[in-house]
Amino acid sequence: MDYHYPAGTVRALLQTDDVTEATRQTLTERLEKPRRQPTFFQPDEAELLTCIIDRLLPQDNPAGRIDIVGVIDERLTGNQSDGWRYDSMPADRDAYRLGLKATDESAVALYGAPFCELPTEQQDEVLNAIQAGTPPGITWQQVPADRFFEELFAETVGAYYSHPLGQEEIGYVGMADVPTWQRTKLNDLEAREPRPIN
Amino acid sequence: MSNQYSLNDTVDAIVIGTGAGGAPLLARLAAAGLKVVALEAGQYWDPKKDFPTDEVGQDKLFWNDERLSAGTDPVPFGSNNSGIGVGGSTLHYTAYTPRVQPDDLQLKTDFGVGVDWPISFDEIATYYDEIEHFIGVSGPSEYPWGPARKRSYPMPPLPINGAGQLMERGCEAVGIKTSLAANAALSAGRHQEGLGHRAACANRGFCQAGCNVGAKSSMDVTYIPLALSKGAELRSECYVTQLVKNSSGRISEVVYLQNGQEKRQKCNYVFLCAGAIETPRLLMLNQLANSSGQVGRNFMAHTGLQIWGEFDEDIRPYKGIPGSVISEDTHRPDDADFAGGYLLQSIGVMPVTYLQQMARQRGLWGEAFKQAARAYNHVAGINILGDCLPYDFNYMELSDEKDGRGIPKPRVHFTNGENEHRMTAHADKIMRQIWEAAGAKNIWAYQRNAHIIGTCRMGHDGGANVVNADGQSFDVPNLFISDNSTFPSALAVNPALTIMALSLRTADQFLANRNRLNV
Numbered sequence: 001m002d003y004h005y006p007a008g009t010v011r012a013l014l015q016t017d018d019v020t021e022a023t024r025q026t027l028t029e030r031l032e033k034p035r036r037q038p039t040f041f042q043p044d045e046a047e048l049l050t051c052i053i054d055r056l057l058p059q060d061n062p063a064g065r066i067d068i069v070g071v072i073d074e075r076l077t078g079n080q081s082d083g084w085r086y087d088s089m090p091a092d093r094d095a096y097r098l099g100l101k102a103t104d105e106s107a108v109a110l111y112g113a114p115f116c117e118l119p120t121e122q123q124d125e126v127l128n129a130i131q132a133g134t135p136p137g138i139t140w141q142q143v144p145a146d147r148f149f150e151e152l153f154a155e156t157v158g159a160y161y162s163h164p165l166g167q168e169e170i171g172y173v174g175m176a177d178v179p180t181w182q183r184t185k186l187n188d189l190e191a192r193e194p195r196p197i198n
Numbered sequence: 199m200s201n202q203y204s205l206n207d208t209v210d211a212i213v214i215g216t217g218a219g220g221a222p223l224l225a226r227l228a229a230a231g232l233k234v235v236a237l238e239a240g241q242y243w244d245p246k247k248d249f250p251t252d253e254v255g256q257d258k259l260f261w262n263d264e265r266l267s268a269g270t271d272p273v274p275f276g277s278n279n280s281g282i283g284v285g286g287s288t289l290h291y292t293a294y295t296p297r298v299q300p301d302d303l304q305l306k307t308d309f310g311v312g313v314d315w316p317i318s319f320d321e322i323a324t325y326y327d328e329i330e331h332f333i334g335v336s337g338p339s340e341y342p343w344g345p346a347r348k349r350s351y352p353m354p355p356l357p358i359n360g361a362g363q364l365m366e367r368g369c370e371a372v373g374i375k376t377s378l379a380a381n382a383a384l385s386a387g388r389h390q391e392g393l394g395h396r397a398a399c400a401n402r403g404f405c406q407a408g409c410n411v412g413a414k415s416s417m418d419v420t421y422i423p424l425a426l427s428k429g430a431e432l433r434s435e436c437y438v439t440q441l442v443k444n445s446s447g448r449i450s451e452v453v454y455l456q457n458g459q460e461k462r463q464k465c466n467y468v469f470l471c472a473g474a475i476e477t478p479r480l481l482m483l484n485q486l487a488n489s490s491g492q493v494g495r496n497f498m499a500h501t502g503l504q505i506w507g508e509f510d511e512d513i514r515p516y517k518g519i520p521g522s523v524i525s526e527d528t529h530r531p532d533d534a535d536f537a538g539g540y541l542l543q544s545i546g547v548m549p550v551t552y553l554q555q556m557a558r559q560r561g562l563w564g565e566a567f568k569q570a571a572r573a574y575n576h577v578a579g580i581n582i583l584g585d586c587l588p589y590d591f592n593y594m595e596l597s598d599e600k601d602g603r604g605i606p607k608p609r610v611h612f613t614n615g616e617n618e619h620r621m622t623a624h625a626d627k628i629m630r631q632i633w634e635a636a637g638a639k640n641i642w643a644y645q646r647n648a649h650i651i652g653t654c655r656m657g658h659d660g661g662a663n664v665v666n667a668d669g670q671s672f673d674v675p676n677l678f679i680s681d682n683s684t685f686p687s688a689l690a691v692n693p694a695l696t697i698m699a700l701s702l703r704t705a706d707q708f709l710a711n712r713n714r715l716n717v
């Protein structure tokens with residue numbers, strides 16, 4: 001099954017008393033945040049990362065783009081950790097720098113051009129090779145490709161689906177918890193829960 | 199009322215860390231009239247104001263100083279395994295509170311592997327009863343597994359959710375008995391000593407990112423207010439760096455950082471309750487209590503395989519207490535080719551947590567991932583919580599890398615052994631059968647190990663253990679440890695209730711023996 005949900009659900013709920021003040025503030029700030037000028041990534045790195053992320057999670061929402069590169073750049077600028085890293089990986093900042101460089105090496109080795117210049121089918125093949133841990137390129141010796149893929153994709157997904165627009169896409173309205181949830185069983189929806197449109 | 203001691207006072211006891219292991223004994227010692235001070239690295243939150251219903255916004259509840267995860271099955275930390283703040287990891291625990299069964303404590307006797315516990319089930323069970331009634335555990339009037347109880351749970355179970363109904367349906371089809379689970383969350387509002395009124399659970403499924411209504415029985419709304427009302431002093435945002443030994447081999451002072459300033463508090467006793475990574479880390483950094491060479495050894499993490507599936511039914515996995523339904527029929531399976539056993543639990547899940555797990559292990563990305571993400575409202579999971587044996591190759595050490603505070607990062611080695619692989623394979627088969635019988639499609643498995651256990655093991659023999667059965671260090675007589683690090687074996691249940699029970703027991707044993715220990 002492929003489910004689709006109406007647009008605007010979370011944004012509408014943020015205007016109501018169904019969310020707490022703390023929730024409204026946090027989500028509204030995220031929703032309205034302007035696109036970030038990267039300060040950790042160099043312009044060419046940011047461009048390459050954007051090309052990669054556009055394949056990992058293609059964005060086509062007319063309501064706007066979620067600035068995933070901005071979220072990652074902000075974290076790396078502040079050198080913030082999420083509490084752990086694979087011992088086989090270099091420190092997060094180095095891992096991103098090296099992984100980006102290595103991705104372009106793989107693109108050139110496989111298809112003769114940098115990643116962003118490749119047609120999407122070839123970009124996807126490069127990403128498949130990285131995910132499988134078998135991409136060509138000398139720099140991958142410093143950063144394990146499959147772990148790089150996993151970490152990058154997990155962070156991408158976190159940035160996308162913590163954003164109100166990403167949450168609208170999957171029909172999530174759990175933030176509207178002030179009235180409490182009294183219908184907790186199967187197929188038992190409350191009025192504020194969006195129905196799929198298929 | 200809460201006291202304030204001066205740094206020049208020699209307090210009776212300092213408690214380091216206010217999680218499941220620290221908070222109960224803090225209250226017990228204060229109630230006995232001792233001068234006690236708790237030092238907690240994290241903040242004292244006001245959940246109503248400070249807790250948005252937003253997973254990223256709640257990142258502040260996790261211990262985010264970087265740890266290095268090594269081994270074949272590296273254990274994730276941060277949101278997966280460790281908390282910071284007054285209440286410790288109970289701020290974000292899911293609130294499952296099953297009791298151990300007596301045979302959990304004797305794997306060595308029954309299977310010839312691991313070690314037996316130095317205390318009996320009965321010694322722990324009296325505390326279970328006390329804790330369930332004090333913090334507020336909701337559960338069924340008749341729990342089908344384990345020894346008879348003195349009393350039933352103080353409150354009826356929380357309402358079942360979609361994942362729970364599906365687990366009931368699937369288990370019934372394959373002949374496995376289920377029960378509504380016991381959860382440390384209130385199915386009805388009630389008065390809490392030292393705090394006031396606590397509201398009933400709002401069924402908002404957000405326990406792992408903090409409860410904003412005070413319904414979840416975390417330490418910050420139970421034992422901490424009790425401790426304060428009995429006179430304990432709580433110092434939050436105080437990060438302990440040193441335990442200073444005097445010439446007679448006792449700890450005479452604890453050094454900590456508060457607002458970037460170094461402070462020293464004199465004390466007669468120290469209760470180290472910083473969790474199973476920070477406790478051994480502090481001991482290693484201070485070169486303390488390790489004549490056995492066992493500090494940091496025997497690191498264990500429960501087998502925790504999750505099976506996910508998509509259903510035709512509308513589930514909305516963010517609703518209801520996450521751990522709605524349980525089965526302990528697999529506690530000692532007849533056809534087991536492994537030692538110990540596991541339990542089965544239904545799982546509700548918050549979206550970012552679910553989708554990041556999917557990102558790491560399902561293999562999908564691009565449009566295929568987005569389509570699978572749009573099935574979130576139709577997703578339900580079940581998982582196991584199973585025993586894990588101690589091995590030589592699983593341990594924690596200090597690395598050469600420094601963290602943001604300039605202190606060596608811990609490196610934690612973890613690789614599942616043959617026993618864990620066999621148990622997980624057994625569970626994989628059963629859970630897939632259950633989920634297929636319940637009607638799941640697109641079933642996928644998330645491999646994981648959960649909870650951090652066992653780095654300062656308790657036992658009778660000081661040559662092979664760090665603390666004795668009362669939690670007292672064999673080397674430093676006025677040092678006690680009370681947290682998940684003292685568990686000799688992992689147990690086939692979620693740990694928090696048993697950590698709290700041991701915490702009260704350590705306090706009671708300490709108080710009973712205090713004269714002998716010479717204050």
Ligand SMILES: Cc1cc2nc3c(=O)[nH]c(=O)nc-3n(C[C@H](O)[C@H](O)[C@H](O)COP(=O)(O)OP(=O)(O)OC[C@H]3O[C@@H](n4cnc5c(N)ncnc54)[C@H](O)[C@@H]3O)c2cc1C
Binds near residue numbers: 286406474680697
């Ligand atoms: C997402 C998640 C869900 C869970 N769900 C369940 C569940 O449903 N049921 C269950 O039984 N268990 C669950 N657990 C596990 C449970 O939360 C822990 O086992 C338990 O809280 C551990 O107790 P502890 O006392 O060992 O450590 P903690 O509760 O982690 O407490 C340690 C405290 O020490 C403080 N500290 C550490 N170092 C210092 C220092 N240097 N100075 C000052 N303070 C310091 C920390 O800030 C922290 O507050 C869950 C854990 C997680 C991560």
Ligand code: SF4
Binds near residue numbers: 399
């Ligand atoms: S499900 Fe209940 S206990 Fe858990 S966070 Fe929500 S209100 Fe609190």
